[in-house]
Amino acid sequence: MGQLLILMLQGTFTSLKIFFLTLLFALPLGLLVARGRMSRHRIISSLVNIYILIMRGTPLILQLIFVYFAPYYVFGASADRFTAVIIAFVINYAAYFAEIYRGGIQSISYGQYEASSVLGFSKMHTFTHIVMPQVVKRIVPAMGNEVITLVKDTALAQTIGVAELFRVAQNAASREFSTLPIFIAGVFYFVMNSIVAKSFDLIEKKLDYYR
Amino acid sequence: MEIIKVEHVHKSFEDLTVLRDISFSVKQGEVLSIIGPSGSGKSTLLRCITNLEHVQSGSITIGGNILVSTPVGGKPVYAEHKTLQKVRLSVGLVFQNFNLFPHFSVLRNITEAQIHVLGMPKAQARKEALELLAKMGLSDKAAAYPFQLSGGQQQRVSIARALALKPQVLCFDEPTSALDPELTGEILEVIKELAAEKMTMVVVTHEMAFARDISDRVIFMDDGIIAEEGTPSEVFSNPKNERTKRFLSRFGA
Ligand SMILES: Nc1ncnc2c1ncn2[C@@H]1O[C@H](COP(=O)(O)OP(=O)(O)OP(=O)(O)O)[C@@H](O)[C@H]1O
Numbered sequence: 001m002g003q004l005l006i007l008m009l010q011g012t013f014t015s016l017k018i019f020f021l022t023l024l025f026a027l028p029l030g031l032l033v034a035r036g037r038m039s040r041h042r043i044i045s046s047l048v049n050i051y052i053l054i055m056r057g058t059p060l061i062l063q064l065i066f067v068y069f070a071p072y073y074v075f076g077a078s079a080d081r082f083t084a085v086i087i088a089f090v091i092n093y094a095a096y097f098a099e100i101y102r103g104g105i106q107s108i109s110y111g112q113y114e115a116s117s118v119l120g121f122s123k124m125h126t127f128t129h130i131v132m133p134q135v136v137k138r139i140v141p142a143m144g145n146e147v148i149t150l151v152k153d154t155a156l157a158q159t160i161g162v163a164e165l166f167r168v169a170q171n172a173a174s175r176e177f178s179t180l181p182i183f184i185a186g187v188f189y190f191v192m193n194s195i196v197a198k199s200f201d202l203i204e205k206k207l208d209y210y211r
Numbered sequence: 212m213e214i215i216k217v218e219h220v221h222k223s224f225e226d227l228t229v230l231r232d233i234s235f236s237v238k239q240g241e242v243l244s245i246i247g248p249s250g251s252g253k254s255t256l257l258r259c260i261t262n263l264e265h266v267q268s269g270s271i272t273i274g275g276n277i278l279v280s281t282p283v284g285g286k287p288v289y290a291e292h293k294t295l296q297k298v299r300l301s302v303g304l305v306f307q308n309f310n311l312f313p314h315f316s317v318l319r320n321i322t323e324a325q326i327h328v329l330g331m332p333k334a335q336a337r338k339e340a341l342e343l344l345a346k347m348g349l350s351d352k353a354a355a356y357p358f359q360l361s362g363g364q365q366q367r368v369s370i371a372r373a374l375a376l377k378p379q380v381l382c383f384d385e386p387t388s389a390l391d392p393e394l395t396g397e398i399l400e401v402i403k404e405l406a407a408e409k410m411t412m413v414v415v416t417h418e419m420a421f422a423r424d425i426s427d428r429v430i431f432m433d434d435g436i437i438a439e440e441g442t443p444s445e446v447f448s449n450p451k452n453e454r455t456k457r458f459l460s461r462f463g464a
């Protein structure tokens with residue numbers, strides 16, 4: 001049993017690595033994608049739109065397989081499995097985050113930009129100090145949903161052979177002819193997501209000081 | 212000295228012409244009111260002066276800096292960044308619906324531009340902002356957030372925010388239209404005080420009695436042109452233009 005828990009904690013560590021690395025890269029990339037989607041240049045906005053459509057319109061599991069195997073057929077070599085997982089998760093989640101950012105940015109009234117312009121703020125200052133803080137407040141609930149989904153999606157990494165929590169649990173289950181490891185994994189995911197949900201609650205409360 | 216000089220300004224949205232050959236000027240210390248029916252182009256005119264809209268032709272000079280000029284037969288040429296910024300800072304705008312920054316405290320709404328645009332030291336910005344708030348009768352609201360204030364208080368904060376940049380001229384676009392009737396008085400009072408201090412102002416308003424009371428000069432706009440211009444007594448008591456007469460009789464002024 002102790003042995004099993006150690007294995008599962010190792011799997012959890014891999015899951016958490018996928019989770020945090022995805023957030024680390026996809027959160028800023030998503031903002032960039034959102035800006036591209038809203039670009040005044042038709043070509044940029046339609047290319048970005050196609051990218052978003054593909055990322056949201058096809059299964060993540062397929063994207064994982066594609067990112068891992070496609071380079072093999074083209075260059076004769078693949079990225080290592082873990083890197084492929086991170087790339088696939090980042091480009092997938094950036095697309096979802098981008099749409100959330102875009103909704104938030106477009107919900108800010110034009111008057112905020114006009115007041116900023118009349119007061120002489122630069123475009124940069126307006127975006128970083130006037131628009132984005134308000135966007136963050138508005139997108140917290142939607143982001144919370146997406147991040148909770150991400151915790152559960154990390155289980156897909158096993159598709160290309162990365163031993164994350166769920167794979168470890170499955171292996172243990174078949175080795176020991178018991179479903180117990182799978183239920184333990186379930187508890188692990190539940191605990192991680194409780195922490196995520198609680199964190200988002202705290203962020204929401206913290207931003208509650210204005211309306 | 213002329214603070215605002217507008218010459219032959221044309222403005223259209225797609226194929227809708229909103230301003231047709233508008234020319235007027237505002238002298239230092241003068242209060243100009245702009246009245247006229249809905250859709251006559253009053254807001255658009257203020258937005259051209261504050262560089263929120265671009266003109267199709269004509270020229271606008273503010274505080275001696277050319278915001279835009281149009282060579283004969285050519286396209287309008289806007290000032291480059293540095294002059295543009297100077298112009299922006301020399302003309303303030305108070306919006307109908309305040310447009311305060313909801314995530315900033317009242318104090319920071321005022322100091323943000325002082326610090327980040329004027330480069331004023333924080334302590335000085337704070338001191339000046341608090342003085343402005345005191346003048347607006349809002350000393351106790353410095354730490355409050357906009358949503359905690361009444362509409363009238365919010366509008367006073369937005370006036371303080373505009374004044375904090377020490378503009379040469381302050382424009383108001385129907386500053387009381389979004390307010391409950393019992394709150395309009397406090398804003399009109401503030402504008403009156405500013406007029407008494409010889410603040411140069413351009414006020415778009417539907418408050419005819421108020422316009423008559425505080426203005427040095429009144430412009431009546433109709434369908435994108437200045438249909439009548441003169442002192443309040445000229446425009447209100449002896450309007451020459453038929454359309455002015457009809458407009459004023461409807462407003463009972
Ligand atoms: N961004 C825009 N795009 C297209 N048309 C516009 C735009 N802004 C204003 N207009 C049109 O220009 C005309 C003048 O509008 P403007 O807001 O300047 O009128 P106004 O005199 O301020 O009216 P009100 O008293 O109702 O505020 C209107 O017909 C309006 O529909």
Ligand SMILES: [Mg+2]
Pocket residue numbers: 253254255384385
């Ligand atoms: Mg208007």
